Amino acid sequence: MSAATTEYWPKGFPRELHVPKTSLYYNLEVATGRYPDKPAIVFYDTVLTYSELSEQVELLAGYLQKVCGVKPGDRVALYSQNCPQFVIGYYAVLRAQGVVVPVNPMNLGEELRYCVTDSGARVALAAQELFSNAEPLLFAGDLDHLIVHAYSDFIKEDTDLNLPAAVQEPRVQHSGAGIVLWTDALAQSHEPMEFSGCSEDLAVIGYTSGTTGNPKGCVHSHFTVMASIESSKIWRGGSSAQTALAIAPLFHFLGMQGGMNSPLLTGATSVLMQRWDRDVALTLIERYGVNVWSAPPSMIVDFFSNPALAGRDVSSLTRLMGGGAAMPEAISKKLRDEFGISYNEAYGLSETAAFILGNPIERGKRQCLGIPSFNVDARIIDPATLKELSQGETGEIVLHGNQVMLRYWNNPEATEKTFIELDGNRFLRTGDLGYIDDEGYFFMVDRLKRMINASGFKVWPAEVESIMYGHPHIQEACVIGAPDPKRGETARALVVLKVGAPENLSEADIIAWCRENMAVYKVPTSVHIVDALPKSGTGKIMWRKLQDEAFEESAANV
Structure with a gap:
């Protein structure tokens, strides 16, 4: 840790943090013992207490072991959007000493098949609207058991909330060899075997988005996942008194940790939403006094652009956190000036089970990844020579810490390429470019593979996007590289305008405004005003999809 970083280390915090040597399942046991009647989950006005949650986890774990034959170390796929069954299923797999394989619910048949067959999962828990994607895997012999749940099983009839269509769908009576309804599985009342797991057991295999080929499975133990949430809890002041809004998808580590594992670690309450709806989110924040929310910047931007905010009470919100992309300065200023909220930015990856760098709560910087958290060694290296670079120089961010994954599942070649050794320690190559300022804070420049080379000038899309967010009428912006006959590549911007x-x-x-606000070589040579930008299941703008389309379009016109 540099001297500059030491100077701004959070007051009263130890430099080294002792990570609990217990399983994630033990967190639920402890919270249930302490707060049996407290709401663990609120799902569109339906409350599930800690004792009710634990009871259902036990019943499902028993079914997984006694009927599905799940043994310690067996992988179980979890294919669903946010709902109580996701939380129950996740912890039931851990209670059965299995390994959770969360699958993006946006994945279709072949994408699901890849995650199932690559991980070796023989059992899957799936939401009923995804049944048609999962059922063929039974017929093909890729799965032995499929447990199907309906979101509507956890919906109160008297809720006044505007429910997503999938949440309103009544339970469908799916049947067939290897297929069982969630409610029927629990009704069999199987008791699980005695738990004998430990912190070093495998807990989660989280698949990356697959932007450079097939997705890779990030292998995490109970210990690596615990290291991330325990660090985040201390760093951000997590406690049982908090109520967290869980909108970020639980299959992804941002939502999984911020919306599920962290609240259960502290005995807090998690207010779940199946999908994003800014009006419903507003009502839930008011109704349940939500004070903590982890979300990608795109979600925060949309929420605070809602005209319905006028006259509504969001004063309970005290901690907004997130990462995945830099929060535009214009939005940070609006949060600070109009709502008195400071957005606490942090940095993490699926490979680090989310949180690994963070801005100190008392001294955060905007559009900044923060400083290395407990037990973390973070550096900037030259991506070609692997030599460490000096303060202020741009290079690749590499990380060493307790929360770093063990390896990529079934992919030794990718594992070897991703890890390097520096001073006797194993460091993860992130593929993210950044630099360290004179106070030891890390700043992201862009993805290593996203840089645009325009006539020899390096253009970083994230920087251009950040400036464009300062335009008074731009709500969202995405800058991509596009072929250019003269410059080789050029910057193209796609923007969504604000209402009004x-x-x-x-x-x-917009191009004229850009010319007044950034260096001429950074100015997009074309701007396209669109109704919406494509987003991944985690709320990130899918820049690579847009960039690939631009190059395909250019090739077709040659």
Whole structure:
């Protein structure tokens, strides 16, 4: 740790943190013993207490062991959007001493098949609207058991909330060889075997988005996942008094940790939403006094752009946290000036079970990844020579810490490429470019593979996007590289305008504004105003998809 970082280390915090040597399942046991009647989950006005949650976890774990034959170390796929069954299923797999394989619910048949067959999962828990994607895997012999749940089983009839269509769907009576309804599985009342797991057992295999080929499975133990949430809890002041809004998808580590594992670690309450709806989120924040929310910047931007906020009470919100992309300065200023909220930015990856770098609560910086948290060694290296770079120089971020994954599942070649040794320690290569400022804070520049080379000038899309968010009428922006016959590559911007933007605002007007606010070589040579930008299941703008489409379009026109 550099001297500069030492100077701004949070007051009263130890430099080294002792990570609990217990399983994630033990966190639920402890919280249930302490707060049996306290709401663990609120799902569209339906409350599930800690004792009710634990009871259902036990019943499902018993079914997994006694009927499905799940043994210690066996992988179980969890294919669902946010709902109580996701939390129950996740902890039931851990209670059965299995390994959770959360699968993106946006994945279709072949994408699901890849995650199932690559991980070796023989059992899957799936939401009923995804049944048609999962059922063929039974017929093909890729799965032996499929347990199907309906979101509506946890919905009160008298809720006044605007429910997503999938949440309103009544339970469908799916049947067939290897297929069982969730409610029927629990009704069999199987008791699980005695738990004998430990912190070093495998807990989760989280698959990456697969932007450079097939997705890779990030292998985490109970210990590595615990290291991340225990560090985040201390760093951000987590406690049982908090109520967290869980909108970020639970299959992804941002949502999994911030919306599920962290609240259960402290005995807090998690307010779950199956999918994003800013109006429903507003009502839930008011109704349940939500004070903590982990979300990607795109979600925060959308929420605080809602005209319905006027006259509503969101004063309970005290801690907004997130990562995955830099929060635009214009939005940070709005949060600070209009709502008195400071967005606490942090940095993590699926490979680090989320939290690993963080801004100190008392001294955070905007558009900043923060400083290395407990037990973490973070450095900037030259991606070609692997030599460590000096303060202020841009290079690849590499990380060493307790929360770093063990390996990629069934992929020794990718594992070997991703880890390097520095001073006797194993470091993860992130593929993210950044630098360290004179106070020891880390800043992201962009993804290593996202840089645009325009006539020899390096253009970092994230920097251009950040500036464009300062435009008074731009709600979202995505800058991509596009082929250019003269420059080789050029920057192209796709923007979504705010509600109420002038109807005559043209793409040329936006380019002219850019020329006044950034160096000429960074100015997008074309701007496209669109109704919406494509987003991944985690709420990130899918820049690679847009960039690939731009290059395909160019090739077709040659």
